[in-house]
Every structure is written in C-alpha cells, then in structure tokens.
Amino acid sequence: MNEYRQEIGALTMRWVRRLSREKFSMLFTLVQPMLFWLIFFGNLFQRAADVRVVQAPNYISFLAAGVVIMTVLNNGLAGGVDLLFDKENGFLERLMSTPIHRSSVILSRFIFVMTITSLQVLVILGVAYLFGVRPATGFLGVVVILLIGLLFGVGLTAISMAMAFSVKSHGDFFSVLGFLSLPMIFLSSALVPLAAMPTWMGVLARFNPMTWAIDAVRPLILSGWAEALGPVAMVVVVMVAFDALCLYGSARAFRRAMG
Amino acid sequence: MDRAVAIDVSKLGKVFDGATAIEDISFQVFAGEIFGLLGPNGAGKSTTLRILMTLLRPTSGQATVLGHDVVQEPEQVRRLIGYVPQERAIDRFLTGREHLQLLADLYHLPKAESPRRIDELLRLVDLEDKADQPAKTYSGGMKRKLDIACGLLPNPKVIFLDEPTLGLDVQSRLRIWDYVRGLRARGITVVMTTNYLDEADQLCDRLVIIDGGRIKALGSPGELKAGLGGDIVSVTLSTAEMGRVETLAAALKGHPAIRAVSTTQTGLDIRVESPEKTLPAVLEAANRLACRLEFIEYHRPRLDDVFVAHTGHAIREEFPNAEEE
Numbered sequence: 001m002n003e004y005r006q007e008i009g010a011l012t013m014r015w016v017r018r019l020s021r022e023k024f025s026m027l028f029t030l031v032q033p034m035l036f037w038l039i040f041f042g043n044l045f046q047r048a049a050d051v052r053v054v055q056a057p058n059y060i061s062f063l064a065a066g067v068v069i070m071t072v073l074n075n076g077l078a079g080g081v082d083l084l085f086d087k088e089n090g091f092l093e094r095l096m097s098t099p100i101h102r103s104s105v106i107l108s109r110f111i112f113v114m115t116i117t118s119l120q121v122l123v124i125l126g127v128a129y130l131f132g133v134r135p136a137t138g139f140l141g142v143v144v145i146l147l148i149g150l151l152f153g154v155g156l157t158a159i160s161m162a163m164a165f166s167v168k169s170h171g172d173f174f175s176v177l178g179f180l181s182l183p184m185i186f187l188s189s190a191l192v193p194l195a196a197m198p199t200w201m202g203v204l205a206r207f208n209p210m211t212w213a214i215d216a217v218r219p220l221i222l223s224g225w226a227e228a229l230g231p232v233a234m235v236v237v238v239m240v241a242f243d244a245l246c247l248y249g250s251a252r253a254f255r256r257a258m259g
Numbered sequence: 260m261d262r263a264v265a266i267d268v269s270k271l272g273k274v275f276d277g278a279t280a281i282e283d284i285s286f287q288v289f290a291g292e293i294f295g296l297l298g299p300n301g302a303g304k305s306t307t308l309r310i311l312m313t314l315l316r317p318t319s320g321q322a323t324v325l326g327h328d329v330v331q332e333p334e335q336v337r338r339l340i341g342y343v344p345q346e347r348a349i350d351r352f353l354t355g356r357e358h359l360q361l362l363a364d365l366y367h368l369p370k371a372e373s374p375r376r377i378d379e380l381l382r383l384v385d386l387e388d389k390a391d392q393p394a395k396t397y398s399g400g401m402k403r404k405l406d407i408a409c410g411l412l413p414n415p416k417v418i419f420l421d422e423p424t425l426g427l428d429v430q431s432r433l434r435i436w437d438y439v440r441g442l443r444a445r446g447i448t449v450v451m452t453t454n455y456l457d458e459a460d461q462l463c464d465r466l467v468i469i470d471g472g473r474i475k476a477l478g479s480p481g482e483l484k485a486g487l488g489g490d491i492v493s494v495t496l497s498t499a500e501m502g503r504v505e506t507l508a509a510a511l512k513g514h515p516a517i518r519a520v521s522t523t524q525t526g527l528d529i530r531v532e533s534p535e536k537t538l539p540a541v542l543e544a545a546n547r548l549a550c551r552l553e554f555i556e557y558h559r560p561r562l563d564d565v566f567v568a569h570t571g572h573a574i575r576e577e578f579p580n581a582e583e584e
Contacts, residue, residue: 003367010364014353021352021393090348094409097312098365099337258314 007100011108015082019116032120034074035127038067041191042131053196056222064128065218066190069210071120072149073184076156077177079113080164084173087164087257096258106161106254113157118146133221137228141220144232151239152213155246162250165257189214212238263290265417265448266311271320273306280306281472284320288465293439293449295466297459297566299574303472304452305421311450312342312419325416338366341415343406345422351395355386355405358394359412366413380408384438400431407438418442420451424458436462456562456574468569475569484560487568488518490534492541495526495554503550510544526553 019025042060049059056062083105086092095105125135125142135141160177167173185191187201188210194202205211216235219228266288273280281303288294296304309315311322313333321328327335350358356377363373381387384404394402403423410418423439424432439462442449453459459466460480468476468483476483496504508520508527516536521528531537534557545552566574 006364006367010361014350014357014361017357018350018352090344091350093309093314094342094344094348095365096314097337097340097342098362098413099334099367100365 004101004104007104008108008111011095011104012111015108015112018082032071032074032123034067034071034120034124037070038063038124038127039131042067054193058132060128060131061133061222062193062218063191064124064133065214065221066188067128068121068124068145068149068217069152069188069213070185070190071124072117072153072213073156073210074181075113075117075120076153077160077181079109079153079157080160080162081170081173083109083161084164084167084170088170102254102258106250109161110154110157114150114153117149117153121146121149135221136224137220141225141228144228145217145220148213148216148232148235148239151236151243152209155209155239155243158243158246158250162246162253165250165253184208184210189218209238209242264288265290266294266322266324266450268307268311268322269320271307271310271322272318273303273310273315274318279472281469284469284472284474286467286474286477288448288450290448291443291446292464293443293451293462295459295463296450296452296469297454297456297463297466297562297574298452298469299454302469304454304469306472307469308419308421308450308452312340313337338413339416341410341413341418343410343418343420343423345425349394349397349402349405352393354391354393355381355397355408356390358405358409362409362412368412376412380411383411384408398431399427400434403427403431403435404438407435411442415447417448417450420449422452422454424453424455432458454574456566460562468566470570476565480562480565483565484562487530487560487564489530489532490557490559491564492529492531492534492537493523493526493556493558494529494541494545494552495556497551497553500551501526503548507544507548507550510548511541514540516540 038060042063045059045063049062051058054062083092086095092105096102122142125133125145135145137144163173163176167176187204188208189205190210194205194211194215197205212231212235216228216231219231264287268287269285271284272282284303284307296307298304306315310317311324311329313329313336316330321330323329324336325339327339329336353361359377359380360373363377368376378387381390384407386401386404386408389397389401394405397405407423410420420439424435427435436458439449439451443464451463453462463480465477465479466483467474476486478486494507496507504522504526508522511517511520511527511529514537516532517529517540518532519530521530529537529541538555538557541555542552544550563573
C-alpha cells in the first residue's frame with residue numbers, strides 16, 4: 001500500500017511539474033477559453049435570450065451551469081492527451097518497465113485532471129459571482145457541483161485515455177476530439193433549456209449525459225435545494241452507469257495496448 | 260563451458276494482427292556478457308527486447324530472465340531489470356534529477372536513500388552540472404547519458420539497451436560504448452539491439468543476427484567471422500574485362516587454397532585459406548587469360564560479410580516491407 005502511494009504520488013507530481021514548467025500553458029489553463037463563453041456569450045445573449053424561456057433572472061446565470069459542465073467536458077476529453085504523447089515517445093514504455101501497479105499511471109492522471117478541473121470550475125463560479133450569479137444553495141451547493149463535475153469527469157477522462165491507447169496517431173485523436181465536443185455541447189441543455197429546443201434536438205439531448213449533469217447543476221445555482229435534490233439524485237444514478245461503462249471500455253483498451 | 264545463463268529464450272514467436280513479427284527465436288544470454296541483437300529496422304529486434312522486458316506478451320514460446328518467466332512472473336522480472344529506451348523517451352520538461360527522482364519512487368527506493376543514489380548516478384554519467392536543467396536543454400549525447408543513469412537506477416542485474424547510439428555523433432558513440440563496457444565491468448548483463456555492424460563487432464561478446472523475424476546466426480563476432488571460412492581477396496576488373504569474369508572465376512575454382520569464388524558487381528570475391536598461397540594463383544590465372552586486373556585487395560572478414568553471408572543482403576538495403584522501428 002505504501003509502494004502504491006509512492007508511485008501515484010510521484011507520477012501525479014510529474015504532471016504538476018510539467019504544467020508548472022510551461023508558464024503560458026499554466027496561465028491559459030486557469031484563464032481558459034470557457035471563461036470567454038461565460039463572459040462574452042453570456043453577456044452577448046443577455047437581451048437576445050428570453051428570460052421566460054430560460055427561466056432564470058438573466059442569461060448569464062442560466063449559462064453558468066452549462067459553462068461549468070462544458071469545462072468538465074473539455075478537460076475530461078483532453079485528459080488522455082499527455083498519455084498519448086507518452087505512448088508515442090516511449091516514455092510510457094519506460095514507466096511500464098518498472099515494477100509499478102499497472103493502474104498507477106492511469107490513477108495519477110485521474111487525480112491530476114480532476115484537481116485541475118475542480119480548480120477551473122471554481123474560477124468559473126468565481127467569475128460568474130462577479131457578474132452577480134450567487135449560487136442559491138451556497139457553499140454546500142458548490143461542493144455538490146464539484147462532486148457532479150468529478151462524477152462526469154471520471155467517465156470522460158476514461159474515454160479520452162481509451163482513445164489515447166487505441167488511436168494510431170495523435171492526429172486521429174485530435175480529429176475525434178474536435179468532432180465530438182461541439183455536438184456534445186449543442187445537443188445538451190448548456191445553451192438552451194430542453195423545452196425550448198427543436199423536438200429532434202431535444203430528443204437527442206436527452207441521451208447526452210451532459211444534459212443530466214447540467215440539469216442538476218442549474219437548480220443548485222438558480223433555485224435551491226428543494227428543486228435541486230431530485231435532479232442531483234438522478235444525475236448520480238446516470239453518472240454511475242456512465243462511468244462504469246467508460247471505465248470498462250478504457251480498462252479493455254489499456255489491456256489491449258499493453259499486450 | 261558452463262556459464263550461468265541469465266536469459267533463456269525458447270522458440271519465441273509474436274504475431275501482430277496476423278503479421279508475423281518474430282518466429283522461432285531461441286538463444287541464451289550468459290550472466291555478465293554484452294549480448295547483441297543485430298539486424299536491420301523491422302527485423303524483430305525490438306519486439307524480442309520488449310517481450311523480454313515484459314512490455315509485450317509473446318504469441319508462442321517461452322522466455323525467462325534470471326529464472327523468472329516473463330509472462331508468468333512479470334513483477335519479479337521488472338524488479339531485476341533496467342531499461343534504456345531510445346533517446347526520445349525523455350520528458351523534456353523535467354530536469355535530469357527529476358527523472359531520476361521519479362524512477363526512484365517507481366522502483367520504491369526509500370525516500371532517505373534516493374538523494375544519495377541519484378547524486379552517485381549523476382556523477383557516474385557526468386551530468387552533475389546539468390542535473391537541474393530541464394531535459395529540453397540537453398544534447399543528444401546528454402539525453403543518452405541520462406537514459407543510462409535511469410536504466411541503472413534500480414541497480415539492475417540485467418540491463419536492456421535499445422539502439423544505444425542511434426543518431427549520435429562519433430564522439431558520443433565512443434563515450435557510450437565506454438559506459439556500456441563499464442556496465443559489464445560492474446557485473447551487469449547487457450542486452451542491446453543495434454543496426455550498426457561496427458557497434459556489434461566492437462562491443463558485443465556474443466550476438467544474434469536477426470532478419471525477417473528469424474535468427475540467422477549466433478555466436479561471438481570472432482566465431483561468426485571465422486565461420487565464414489577464411490579471409491577474402493577482392494579482385495576488381497576493368498569495365499571492359501567484366502565480360503570475362505566468369506572465365507576467370509572458373510579458372511580459379513578448384514584451386515586447393517581457394518574455398519569459394521563469388522561474382523560481385525565489379526569483379527570477384529575469393530574466399531581463401533591463406534592469402535600468401537592464393538595471391539600468386541590469382542595473378543597467374545589472370546595473366547594466363549590475359550585478363551587485366553584493376554585492383555586487388557585482401558581483408559579479414561568483417562561483420563558486414565557475415566551479415567551478407569547469412570541474410571543474402573546488406574544491412575543498409577531498404578526493403579519495401581520493412582516496418583518502422
């Protein structure tokens with residue numbers, strides 16, 4: 001158990017070190033593009049969006065939940081990239097030739113991605129606060145939002161790692177990534193509530209796990225515990241199933257890639 | 260000769276998606292020697308090495324490292340081996356010291372012990388000055404030295420080197436060779452892949468020639484060269500005389516001191532027992548046939564000749580089906 005901790009600690013530290021060496025990348029990791037969605041998109045649509053349709057005091061407070069989960073989505077889907085580079089330049093083989101638990105590399109990645117994601121979500125909520133968005137459920141609500149982000153992020157990171165282990169080149173990886181992320185966002189309740197969508201899009205959005213996550217985060221920000229508890233319970237069930245599926249897939253991909 | 264066997268490979272085979280990478284590979288590596296896997300790119304050297312390091316599972320056959328089966332007991336094998344992969348397997352953002360620190364934790368060295376061990380290794384490979392610079396500032400030779408230090412960190416009984424001098428300048432190559440000999444001096448068994456004939460010749464105690472996924476020859480460089488049977492006299496004919504090369508060859512065949520005669524692009528390669536007896540015979544035959552010789556040269560067999568003799572082609576030839584790596 002001590003050995004396990006030592007490995008995971010050292011591997012996680014490596015991801016942190018890499019990030020801290022790239023000053024620019026670190027800056028852009030915290031001031032990420034998702035903030036622009038919140039600030040520009042949120043304010044841009046302030047008057048174009050009908051508050052009776054979005055059922056929120058203003059568009060930016062409606063959008064906050066969507067941007068939080070979009071952050072989780074982007075981080076999760078990109079979570080395997082570094083492992084992909086490790087695979088391509090042989091560093092992964094070097095790690096795998098050492099007497100570590102096979103799962104340590106993957107676990108260290110989960111820990112790192114989840115920590116960064118949580119920090120970013122806090123930054124998003126902080127900026128939203130500056131624009132007057134006060135989470136209705138308070139501090140405890142923010143904790144629950146972070147937990148929902150973790151639940152969703154684990155599955156996404158698992159998909160990303162499975163892809164990293166399966167693709168032939170990183171070109172393929174980024175193509176798939178680019179192809180996945182926009183439809184995931186538009187076919188979810190991130191920008192528009194389900195009820196206001198064209199029927200066919202609404203139907204598709206219902207199958208998107210992202211919708212469930214957003215619909216649980218949104219009442220935590222906008223309404224209060226009474227309205228939030230139901231969707232939160234629901235999202236836990238959906239995410240446990242989603243994560244189980246993703247983890248199973250990524251474990252298979254990992255085993256196949258590691259011979 | 261009953262030397263201790265460090266690695267025992269028996270009928271190893273690996274098929275990737277229906278394509279055979281290696282087939283029926285068997286050899287033994289003795290404890291404390293430098294053992295080479297020599298072959299062109301795509302010959303199956305790296306596949307063999309990866310199976311021995313537990314990074315790949317063989318499709319058929321068996322291999323043991325220090326008595327531990329690589330498939331059944333990968334954990335035990337990994338505790339005993341060190342690995343020096345090809346140069347790029349370095350994290351450019353980490354410093355040399357951080358690389359070693361990471362590996363120290365992956366090999367579960369006690370925290371109190373690792374700084375001393377890391378300093379010792381940095382000193383061994385002359386990287387103390389650059390130890391705290393990110394690896395992206397290192398030259399090719401320095402990265403290689405860091406690689407070797409990483410490979411030595413677990414204090415391994417067996418160390419695997421994958422193309423240790425690929426792409427290095429001459430001076431760095433010679434220095435790396437010294438380090439590799441230093442490993443042997445410390446009693447470490449070294450297994451290395453290479454596609455440089457001179458490297459295999461200079462460095463390896465014994466080697467296998469692998470081509471097309473199969474073993475073509477096995478032995479020490481000296482044995483392999485001697486196995487060709489004698490030294491080589493190369494005769495170059497002027498272009499105008501090339502039409503008569505077969506006549507000259509026929510005249511030489513059957514001479515008691517000549518073992519074999521083969522036609523080359525510019526003349527003949529004559530394998531001889533002793534050049535003293537043969538040279539006069541060659542000159543005499545050429546004279547008798549009034550065949551003008553442009554150039555005549557004698558050399559001991561080189562590993563190049565061994566390679567050609569066993570594989571039917573030179574190591575640098577490109578093949579349409581040769582895969583990368």
